Amino acid sequence: MKKQWYELRQLASGAGNQRTETGLPRVAMVQGDIPEHRLTAVYEPMINLILAGSKSMTVGNRTYRYDPATYFVMSVALPAVGKVQADDKTGAPYLAVILTPEPEIIADLLANMPDSSSAPLHGTGFAVAPVTAELLDACIRLLRLMSKPDDIAALATLYEREILFRVLQGPLGALLRDIATPDTHLSRIYTVINWIKQNYMQAVRVDELAKMAALSVSAFHRHFRAITALSPVQYQKRIRLMEAREKLVSRRENITTIALSVGYQSHTQFSREYSRLFGRPPSVDLARLKHGHGGAR
Secondary structure, eight states, X not given: OHHHHHHHHHHTTTOOXXXXXXXXXXXXXXXXXXXXXXXXXXXXXXXXXXXXXXXEEEETTEEEEEOTTEEEEEOSOEEEEEEEEOOTTTOOOOEEEEEOOOHHHHHHHHTTOGGGGGSOOOOSSEEEEEOOHHHHHHHHHHHHGGGOHHHHHHHHHHHHHHHHHHHHHSTTHHHHHHHHXXXXXXXXXXXXXXXXXXXXXXOOOHHHHHHHTTSOHHHHHHHHHHHHSSOHHHHHHHHHHHXXXXXXXXXXXXXXXXXXXXXXXXXXXXXHHHHHHHSSOHHHHHHHHHTTOOSOO
């Protein structure tokens, strides 16, 4: 697969150190060092293929590492801590391609894959698997369209469908099925996750969230933790703290104002929970990030 990797790296070499749109629907790239506060974020559902370097993702208490021999699928929005680094041997900067899965396309593929209905659900919202030559081939055909913009409308969706098909056939296929399959536990948890993301400043009542998911409190709590590696309250706190960190870096507001803006009523509680997640009090963390010590490692 060396020739495939080489071509993919050449095709994606124009990416920058932040999300770079490609002109292809739902496809983006990223390359190089990424500021630490950008990697500590709520990650939306995606298929992510690394072309150079490596990345680790900590979701709850689980840490996953993947490199150009692997890809990952995230089926729900998850607050995670990411770290990237250049290739240990060649020094090539981190380089990745991201595809945002489209539920309608997945559902249409599933309708023509009779065996998929009997496959077990994955039970978690994030996993890593080895890449295949077939998957790489489909990615190459899709990225080649960047230099043929007149062909995008006719061919991009076809190649995207092939990528999704290859993932559905693989060990992470259940994650994609969950995205497009109504009335699964994941789809119910996904509804709650979207509500928390949009209303993260509000107090969370687990019994009300369970009712929203049409599950008992115990079943809701069990499935939510299995999928996100966090309890509902922990999930909300992560979103609040990650939003606060982004505001600390990008705005000229004092720490108390930012704490209030993300839903905290106590500066002391905010600082304590911020330190627990990021390892430093907000003021110390902000100084470190602004002086250039928060880049990717």
